[in-house]
Amino acid sequence: MSALRELYQEVILDHGKAPRNFGKPEHVTCESNGHNPLCGDTVTIYLHLDDGIVEEATFEGRGCAISIASASMMTEILKGKQLGEVSAMFERFHNLVTEDEAACEGGFDSEEFEKLMVLSGVREFPMRVKCATLAWHTMKAALQGGAEEVTTE
Amino acid sequence: MRSVATISENSAFDVARLRADFPILAERVYDKPLVFLDSAASAQKPQCVIDAVSHCYSREYANIHRGVYYLSERATQAYEDARVKVQRFINAASEREIIFTKSTTEAINLVAASYGGATLKEGDEIILSHLEHHANIVPWQLLRQRIGIEIKVVPIDERGNFLLEEFEKLLSPRTRLVAVSHTSNALGTITPAAEIVRLAHAQGTPVLLDGAQSVVHGPIDVQALDVDFFAFSGHKLYGPSGIGVLYGKADLLAAMPPYQGGGDMIKRVTFEKTEFADIPGRFEAGTPHIAGAYGFAAAIDYVSAIGMEAINAHERELLDYATARLQEINSLRFIGTADDKAGIVSFELDGVHAHDIGTILDREGIAVRVGHHCAQPLMDRFGITGTVRASFGLYNDKADIDALVRALGAVREIFG
Numbered sequence: 417m418s419a420l421r422e423l424y425q426e427v428i429l430d431h432g433k434a435p436r437n438f439g440k441p442e443h444v445t446c447e448s449n450g451h452n453p454l455c456g457d458t459v460t461i462y463l464h465l466d467d468g469i470v471e472e473a474t475f476e477g478r479g480c481a482i483s484i485a486s487a488s489m490m491t492e493i494l495k496g497k498q499l500g501e502v503s504a505m506f507e508r509f510h511n512l513v514t515e516d517e518a519a520c521e522g523g524f525d526s527e528e529f530e531k532l533m534v535l536s537g538v539r540e541f542p543m544r545v546k547c548a549t550l551a552w553h554t555m556k557a558a559l560q561g562g563a564e565e566v567t568t569e
Numbered sequence: 570m571r572s573v574a575t576i577s578e579n580s581a582f583d584v585a586r587l588r589a590d591f592p593i594l595a596e597r598v599y600d601k602p603l604v605f606l607d608s609a610a611s612a613q614k615p616q617c618v619i620d621a622v623s624h625c626y627s628r629e630y631a632n633i634h635r636g637v638y639y640l641s642e643r644a645t646q647a648y649e650d651a652r653v654k655v656q657r658f659i660n661a662a663s664e665r666e667i668i669f670t671k672s673t674t675e676a677i678n679l680v681a682a683s684y685g686g687a688t689l690k691e692g693d694e695i696i697l698s699h700l701e702h703h704a705n706i707v708p709w710q711l712l713r714q715r716i717g718i719e720i721k722v723v724p725i726d727e728r729g730n731f732l733l734e735e736f737e738k739l740l741s742p743r744t745r746l747v748a749v750s751h752t753s754n755a756l757g758t759i760t761p762a763a764e765i766v767r768l769a770h771a772q773g774t775p776v777l778l779d780g781a782q783s784v785v786h787g788p789i790d791v792q793a794l795d796v797d798f799f800a801f802s803g804h805k806l807y808g809p810s811g812i813g814v815l816y817g818k819a820d821l822l823a824a825m826p827p828y829q830g831g832g833d834m835i836k837r838v839t840f841e842k843t844e845f846a847d848i849p850g851r852f853e854a855g856t857p858h859i860a861g862a863y864g865f866a867a868a869i870d871y872v873s874a875i876g877m878e879a880i881n882a883h884e885r886e887l888l889d890y891a892t893a894r895l896q897e898i899n900s901l902r903f904i905g906t907a908d909d910k911a912g913i914v915s916f917e918l919d920g921v922h923a924h925d926i927g928t929i930l931d932r933e934g935i936a937v938r939v940g941h942h943c944a945q946p947l948m949d950r951f952g953i954t955g956t957v958r959a960s961f962g963l964y965n966d967k968a969d970i971d972a973l974v975r976a977l978g979a980v981r982e983i984f985g
């Protein structure tokens with residue numbers, strides 16, 4: 417049960433059930449769709465950028481607790497960030513869910529980022545890593561102005 | 570340990586003894602006993618099948634239909650014996666009507682490309698149902714791209730029943746082929762195949778049945794069904810993966826052009842012209858899955874010795890038990906409660922995504938399938954992205970279902 421508890425922490429269940437920043441904002445400067453063909457889950461990320469700063473980040477979609485929680489927490493942390501910081505966070509998050517403990521230490525220093533540590537439980541569940549990273553990849557594609565749908569496969 | 574109480578009440582059917590034939594069932598996963606409830610995706614293999622494959626490679630292996638030497642003759646004989654076993658198993662009129670393919674998927678692609686390609690013309694219609702596996706959708710879409718046929722889809726009702734009256738309405742003089750699943754892999758619905766064939770034949774339209782699921786859950790008699798094509802896979806019938814069957818009526822097969830070209834499917838080749846072999850060889854280009862045929866034959870012997878009727882009765886009992894036990898869970902909603910069902914239950918739990926359920930069950934040692942089950946149009950029909958599916962094989966028992974129900978309790982514990 418412990419690896420499962422580690423994966424399904426209260427915070428994740430909470431974000432999964434009551435996602436923050438769900439919906440389409442009034443001003444959207446870029447958006448992108450993500451899709452996991454394995455389970456049919458989808459996510460759309462909307463960003464409102466102003467002068468290199470993320471003014472607004474929201475999402476829509478359907479998926480498992482992990483993918484919804486990850487999208488929800490991502491949109492929270494992105495708000496107010498500069499694009500440079502966003503890229504660094506993308507890298508750090510990727511390490512967090514795929515590498516071992518040591519590999520994701522250092523490099524990026526943010527107390528806020530600590531919140532995302534709850535998602536590190538997916539490391540023990542290789543089949544679920546894609547659920548956690550879908551929103552992040554989709555967000556990156558939105559920033560790069562990609563019209564093509566992001567897929568996990 | 571499994572208690573005596575878990576042994577099936579179906580007295581002729583000694584599940585405990587049968588379980589012992591499947592070495593993998595003794596495995597532990599995450600230090601829990603394996604509870605395998607995903608036979609609809611692929612069944613586990615009894616020792617006799619494993620032994621037969623091993624016997625081929627260790628004692629009798631050589632390429633078939635080629636060598637004049639001892640080993641090749643033995644292997645060729647075994648391969649052809651397997652064909653006769655399949656013929657008898659589904660009661661085909663002749664072993665020439667049994668084409669070995671690599672799978673159900675390849676069998677359907679063969680019919681679409683060869684029969685469809687040669688006989689259908691632009692504007693012709695074919696009929697599928699809303700229950701289909703992608704394997705019985707995409708080959709027809711490829712054919713549509715190639716020659717512009719139209720695809721009609723028989724609807725199902727809320728419970729997943731195939732709507733025969735709607736099928737009748739869709740049948741038209743332009744219908745050139747009907748291709749429907751005999752049993753739905755996602756919902757377990759058994760379709761009224763005999764009626765479908767009768768109605769289609771009444772206007773001269775041939776019928777292909779996707780038998781990937783039906784062939785494992787009960788006896789099949791292709792002559793009694795009077796079906797024109799019947800496709801299934803060895804691996805769901807406790808045999809090896811990589812070998813499957815296309816049954817086709819001899820006159821239809823004999824009129825069809827080859828599907829693939831290569832060795833073993835020819836009479837004589839010059840650079841100007843090739844004379845194709847007769848059926849079934851014409852459709853078996855290249856070296857086939859030789860050891861697979863050994864294993865497949867052993868699997869057919871194995872299930873035949875138990876009896877497909879007995880397996881059917883056992884699985885029905887499990888289905889009834891599972892349906893009753895799962896019904897006790899308040900937040901559970903069945904997807905697919907058709908009147909006639911095989912040993913497959915598909916369901917959702919309120920507020921918990923199927924993927925999350927799958928992960929939690931996995932850690933309890935329980936293997937179920939979660940997701941769209943390669944039937945996305947069917948999931949769309951119900952407005953969902955996926956379900957949790959437990960499917961039963963001859964080796965499952967009530968203890969497996971009890972374990973599933975217990976583990977679903979663990980899901981509720983985590984998700985509240």
Ligand SMILES: Cc1ncc(COP(=O)(O)O)c(C=O)c1O
Pocket residue numbers: 609610672673674675702704705750752753754779781782802813943
């Ligand atoms: C109803 C049905 N049709 C077709 C298939 C495809 O079988 P295979 O993957 O063996 O070709 C399956 C198996 O998943 C199935 O359940």
